[in-house]
Amino acid sequence: MSDHVVVVGGGPGGYEAALVAAQLGAQVTVVDTDGVGGSAVLTDCVPSKTLIATAELMTDVEGANELGVMIGADGVRVDLARVNQRVKTLAQAQSEDIARRLAKEGVEVVEGRGSLAGPDRVLVERAGGAEQILRADAVLVATGAAPRTSSDAQPDGERILTWEQVYDLDEVPSSLIVVGSGVTGAELASGYLSLGIPVTLVSSRDRVLPGEDADAARVLEEVLTRRGMTVLSRSRMASVTRNAETVTVTLTDGRAVEGSHCILAIGSVPKTADLGLEEAGVALDDGGFVKVDRVSRTSARGVYAAGDCTGVLMLASVAAMQGRIAMWHFLGDAVTPLDLKTVSSNVFTAPEIATVGWSQQAIDAGEIEAESVTLPLSGNARAKMQGVHDGFVKLFCRPGTGIIVGGVVVGPRASELIHPVSLAVAESLTADQLAQAFTVYPSMSGSVAEAARRLHRFRA
Known part of the structure; x- marks a missing residue:
C-alpha cells in the first residue's frame, strides 16, 4: 500500500509538495480552507503583481514623450475598479488552473480547516460542523501567514x-x-x-x-x-x-x-495558532513560526512544514522548494537540503530590485571575502534606447577563483535579468565563464556580461 501524505494548506508549499508526492506514487490529500493557491495566488503575489503590471504600463507612459510618443493634454487615467476586477479574475483563474493540475495528478482536495490530532492524524472541520480524521504516514503543515495588525491600527476594509x-x-x-x-x-x-x-x-x-x-x-x-x-x-x-x-x-x-x-x-504573523501543533510535538519559536531543519522536518517525527508558517524566507519560491524537499526526503528520493544562498528574489517596484547569493552587507561584515563591481545601466545601449536612466548591475566574486557568489540587479524587469547570475551562483561559475557566454546586442543582459568582464584578473 502506498504512503498517505496529508498536506494542511493549499498554497505554494502545499500544492507543490502534493504534486511531488503524487509523482512519487503516494496517496495525497490536501486540506484547504481558503482556496487552492493560498494567499500567494488569491490575495498576495498574483494579485499584487497583476496590479503592478498595470502600474508598469503607467510608468512607461510617463516616459513616452522622451521616446517621441506624445500623450494628450488630459494624460492617462486609471480605472481602479476595472484594474481590481482583472486582478481578482486572474487570481481565481490561476487557482482553478492549480486545482485542475492537482486533480489530474490524482490529488484529493478536501475543503475544511485542518489541524493536528497527533503527529499521524489530521482533524478536518468542514463547513456545517462535520468532522473527519485523516490518518497519515506524513503530514506537511503549510498554513501560511496573515497580515500583522495593531490594536492601535485596526483595518476596516474600506479606508x-x-x-x-x-x-x-x-x-x-x-x-x-x-x-x-x-x-x-x-x-x-x-x-x-x-x-x-x-x-x-x-x-x-x-x-x-x-x-x-x-x-x-x-x-x-x-x-x-x-x-x-x-x-x-x-x-x-x-x-x-x-x-x-x-x-x-x-x-x-x-x-x-x-x-x-x-x-x-x-509584517506578517504565522497561521499556527489552535492547530494542535505543540500538542503533537511540533516546536514553535517565540514568534509562533514552526521550527524546521533544511529538509523541512519539524521536531515531531513524520511532520514537515513549509512556507510562510516557518518564517524561513517568505517567498513563494522558497515555500514551494521547502514543500518539494519535504516530500523528496520523506519518500526517499534524492534530496538536496535548502540553501538560502542560492535563492533569487525580487522587489517589484519601479525600478525592480533583484538579488541572489551573498549580500553586500555580509561582505562588509566580513562573513565572506569577495570582490565586487557595479556597472550603471545608464551606459547600456538598450537602456538608452528605452529611456532607462536608473539602475545598475552589481556582481560579487571570490578573489583568486573568481567564482560568482552573489549579485544585484536594479532596473526594469530585473526579475528576468537576475537569472544568469542565479545560474552562476547555483553552479559555481566564474566571472570569466559568465562573461564569455554570448549576449544579444543591444540588450540589458549585456550589462551582466560586461560587469563580469570587469571582474577578470589576468591568470597566466
Missing part, C-alpha cells in the same frame, strides 16, 4: 486596509498613506504612485527597504521621491484612525499624516 483588502477598492484614493517600507509596503507604494495616486510612505527605518542592498534601496528611494512620493524616514506609527472620509496616521513623535486611505504593511 484602513491590509494588503489583502486593497483589491476591493472601486474608487481611486485621493491620497494614500502606506505604513511600512519593507517589500510589501514598497511594492504597493510604488505601484499606486505609478497609477497617479499621491502616496506618503511611513518608514520606521532610515531608508526604504532596510533588508535589501543599500545601494539598490538608495536608487529606488531617489526615483520614488523624484516622481513625487513623500517618504517619512525614521517615523514610527503610533495609531491609525478614521473620521468619515479622512484617515489619520499619528506618529510617535506627535506628527499626524492625513489621507483618504491607508495600507498597513507592518
Whole structure:
C-alpha cells in the first residue's frame, strides 16, 4: 500500500509538495480552507503583481514623450475598479488552473480547516460542523501567514486596509498613506504612485527597504521621491484612525499624516495558532513560526512544514522548494537540503530590485571575502534606447577563483535579468565563464556580461 501524505494548506508549499508526492506514487490529500493557491495566488503575489503590471504600463507612459510618443493634454487615467476586477479574475483563474493540475495528478482536495490530532492524524472541520480524521504516514503543515495588525491600527476594509483588502477598492484614493517600507509596503507604494495616486510612505527605518542592498534601496528611494512620493524616514506609527472620509496616521513623535486611505504593511504573523501543533510535538519559536531543519522536518517525527508558517524566507519560491524537499526526503528520493544562498528574489517596484547569493552587507561584515563591481545601466545601449536612466548591475566574486557568489540587479524587469547570475551562483561559475557566454546586442543582459568582464584578473 502506498504512503498517505496529508498536506494542511493549499498554497505554494502545499500544492507543490502534493504534486511531488503524487509523482512519487503516494496517496495525497490536501486540506484547504481558503482556496487552492493560498494567499500567494488569491490575495498576495498574483494579485499584487497583476496590479503592478498595470502600474508598469503607467510608468512607461510617463516616459513616452522622451521616446517621441506624445500623450494628450488630459494624460492617462486609471480605472481602479476595472484594474481590481482583472486582478481578482486572474487570481481565481490561476487557482482553478492549480486545482485542475492537482486533480489530474490524482490529488484529493478536501475543503475544511485542518489541524493536528497527533503527529499521524489530521482533524478536518468542514463547513456545517462535520468532522473527519485523516490518518497519515506524513503530514506537511503549510498554513501560511496573515497580515500583522495593531490594536492601535485596526483595518476596516474600506479606508484602513491590509494588503489583502486593497483589491476591493472601486474608487481611486485621493491620497494614500502606506505604513511600512519593507517589500510589501514598497511594492504597493510604488505601484499606486505609478497609477497617479499621491502616496506618503511611513518608514520606521532610515531608508526604504532596510533588508535589501543599500545601494539598490538608495536608487529606488531617489526615483520614488523624484516622481513625487513623500517618504517619512525614521517615523514610527503610533495609531491609525478614521473620521468619515479622512484617515489619520499619528506618529510617535506627535506628527499626524492625513489621507483618504491607508495600507498597513507592518509584517506578517504565522497561521499556527489552535492547530494542535505543540500538542503533537511540533516546536514553535517565540514568534509562533514552526521550527524546521533544511529538509523541512519539524521536531515531531513524520511532520514537515513549509512556507510562510516557518518564517524561513517568505517567498513563494522558497515555500514551494521547502514543500518539494519535504516530500523528496520523506519518500526517499534524492534530496538536496535548502540553501538560502542560492535563492533569487525580487522587489517589484519601479525600478525592480533583484538579488541572489551573498549580500553586500555580509561582505562588509566580513562573513565572506569577495570582490565586487557595479556597472550603471545608464551606459547600456538598450537602456538608452528605452529611456532607462536608473539602475545598475552589481556582481560579487571570490578573489583568486573568481567564482560568482552573489549579485544585484536594479532596473526594469530585473526579475528576468537576475537569472544568469542565479545560474552562476547555483553552479559555481566564474566571472570569466559568465562573461564569455554570448549576449544579444543591444540588450540589458549585456550589462551582466560586461560587469563580469570587469571582474577578470589576468591568470597566466
